[in-house]
Amino acid sequence: MNKTLLATTISLFLAIQGCGENTQQVASQAAEVKTDSVDVDQSAKATYLKMVDDYFNEQLKLEPIYATFVGINDYNDQFGDVLSEEYLKARHDLNAKYFSLAKKIDVTALPADLKLSHSMFIYDRDMDLMSETYPEHFLPVNQFYNNVFTMVQLGSGESAQPFNTVDDYKNWLKRLDGFIAWMSLAKTRMDQGIESKVVLPKVLVDRMIPQLSAQVVNKPEDSLFYAPINAMPESFTESQKDQLTEQYKAFIAAKLVPALTDLRDYVQNTYLPNARASDGWWGLPNGKAWYQQLANRHTTTKMSVDEIHQIGLSEVKRILTEMDGVREQVNFEGDLSEFFASLSSEPEYFFTDKQQLIDGYMALKDSINAVLPQYFNTMPKADYVVKPVEAFREKSAAGASYQSPAVDGSRPGVFYINTYNLKAQPKWGMTTLSLHEAAPGHHFQIAIKQELTGVPQFQRFQGYTAFEEGWALYAEYLGIEMGLFSDPYQYFGKLSDEMLRAMRLVVDTGLHAKGWSREQAIQYMKDNSPMAESDIVAEVERYMAIPGQALSYKVGQLTILKIRADAETRLGDKFDIKEFHDQIITSGSLPMAVMESKVNDWVESKLAKQ
Structure with a gap:
């Protein structure tokens, strides 16, 4: 998996957690199928399953943080030698080896589901190898994603890192040792970035300084990394608790805080003065080509950035027209900009208490859950809860x-x-x-993916942003058919969120391919939406930090809608919305072309039965 995409996935969702099976066991089971059988399909199937599970196991060794997030606890004491030359070579060798092996598989002998899986595997290895063309390792941190955030979340005890035994607590200290080594290597890579003129924009570096400063504390007990000590299991003896408390205090005071201080000082005193004035990827060496590659990777398409930009402009125009229709429907007397201002400022549209907001979403959960069975055969076994963002990261x-x-x-x-x-x-x-982030959006797609059985492990835990975010935006659209937008103000909210995704097509491409400034991007979003300015600023700076990712939402949604429309046209009254949704979300996350091929095969199969 490409390191930048892995990091972004962890940051946006912390979404690749909780594998219930042992991957070595899966590989062994695959290997037990008789390869000398006259049934060629079984032989090809066994070869393929063993190959992809071998890849997955080797990847876990290379990416120990990733292993923890998918629930494999064999490497919980390791941070990983990421950013080193040895790591970069090992990652290349891994992808090159398995790309070659996958090409040798007799795809025609595979069953339909594994042909789909094979296409995904080939696509991933190809994209990973192409990504090596660009020096992403010179940009190891930004304000939207950095390993400080990830490690604080892991250390909270509420994420993937287990804190159930004394060994778990000791493993965490060992992993923090690796984190300290990573911080030192990150400075080296940023130095190389300065020499190569591959650096972040100044404003993003400014944003990182208070984030890092928040981790520089006077007392170990004030550190967020002290959280496991405040939640030790009751099963621990007093002696064990005392020993661990002293170890954590000493480690935080003598090693961790000094390393975090050093990184903060480096970012402030060395990196910031050398940060760039340009806001987009075009300001980097070979930046426009790099951005096109990122756009293709995130959208899983071959669309040009100019084409994406034009689609965005068209969608913004369409949505503005619909928004104005809502303004007329509710008899608002001012123009659209005044309607935006009213919706963004009038007290009646906002809660005054944080818990009321959380409670409101819990109530929505019940009303949405009531209609889901009418649209889905397959629903996740796992439930979800609503929580506020932790205080340490809520500002950004x-x-x-x-x-x-x-x-x-x-x-x-x-x-x-x-x-x-x-x-x-x-x-x-x-x-x-709620439709987007929870049910039937991210919660359905990601939880169902993790609950799949009989598929290779990589298929359960990898993700394509265009698919996952495209599905979530499609889930917003589905809310119309579910009758959840009878209130025109809630429908305006749907349009407002859709406008955000349409503006992203314009702003992301504008920033990175057309020379837009941060201020120009902010103004464009202020002119075309009722979003709070603080949200707009955070959005624009996010696009600056992870270029191309924001394109995937609207491109993914439009692709799913097109595929659905084609299926409805071809099947007529034979089209079943529940069956269509099964086709989309029961194979894991798919590249757009692979998804289209799968749905087309389903349509052909149904037509053949008529």
Whole structure:
């Protein structure tokens, strides 16, 4: 898996957690199929399953943090030698080896489901190898994603890192040792980035300084990394508790805080003065080509950035027209900009208490769950809960996000709401946000993916942003058919969120391919939506940090809608919405072309039965 995409996935969702099976056992089971059988399909199937599970096991050794997030605990004491030359070579060798092996598989002998899986595997290895063309390792941190955030979340005891035994606590200290080594190597890579002029924009570096400063504490007990000590299991003896407390205090004071201080000082005193003035990827060496590659990777398409930009402009125009229709429907006397201003400022549209906002989403959960059986045969076994974003990251976090459940049932999915600025969480935006982040959006797609059986492990835990975000945006659209937008203000909220995704096509490409400034991008979004300015600024700076990712939402949604429309046209009254949804979400996350091929095969199969 490409390191940048892995990091982004962890940051946006913390979504690859909780594998209930041992991967070595899966590989062994595959190997037990008789390869000398006259049944060629069984031989090809066994060869393929063993190959992809061998790859998955080797990847876990190379990416120990990833292993923890998928529930494999063999490497919980390791951080990983990421950013080193040895790691980069090992990652290349892994992808090159398995790309070659996959090409040798007799695809025609595979059953239909594994032909699909094979296409995904080939696509991934090809994209990973192509990504090596660009020096992403010179940009190891940004304000939206960095390993400090990940390690704090892991150390909270509420994420994937287990804290059930004394050995778990000792493993965490060993992993923190690796984290300290990573911070030192990150500075080296950023130095190389300065020499190569591959650096972040100044404003993003500015944003990182307070984030790092928040981790520089005077007393170990004030550190977020001290959290496991405050939640030691009752089964620990007093002696064990005392010993661990002293070890954590000494480690945080003598090693961790000095390393974090050193990284903060480096970012502030060395990196910031050398950060770039340009806001987009075009300002980097070979930046436009790099951005096109990122756009293709995130959307899983071959669309040009110019084409994406034009689609965005067209969608913004269409949605503005619909928004104006809502303004007329509710008899608002001012123009659209005044309607935006009213919706963004009038007290009636906002909660005054953070818990009221959380409670409102829990009530929405019940009303949405009541209609889901009419549209889905397959629903996740796991439940989800609604929680506020943690205080340490709420100032820079997105307005909402989703964290997947553990497959073993030990942890539900989490729908995170950022309660830092209640003016950025209007009541009229709640229905669409719940549909997107929870059910039937991210919670359905990601939880069902993790619960799949009989598929290779990589298929359960990898993700394509265009598919996952495209599905979540499709889930917003599905809310119309479900009758959840009878309130015109809630429908306006749906349009507002859709506008955000349409503006992303314009702004992301504008920033990275057309020379737009940060201020120009902010102004464009202010002119075309009722979003709070704090949200707009955070959005634009997110696009600056992870270029191309924001394109995937609208491109993915439009692709799913097109595939559905084609299937409805061809099948007529034979089209079944529940069966269609099964085709989309019961094979894991898919590249757009692979998804289209799968649905086409389903349509052909149904037509053949007529």
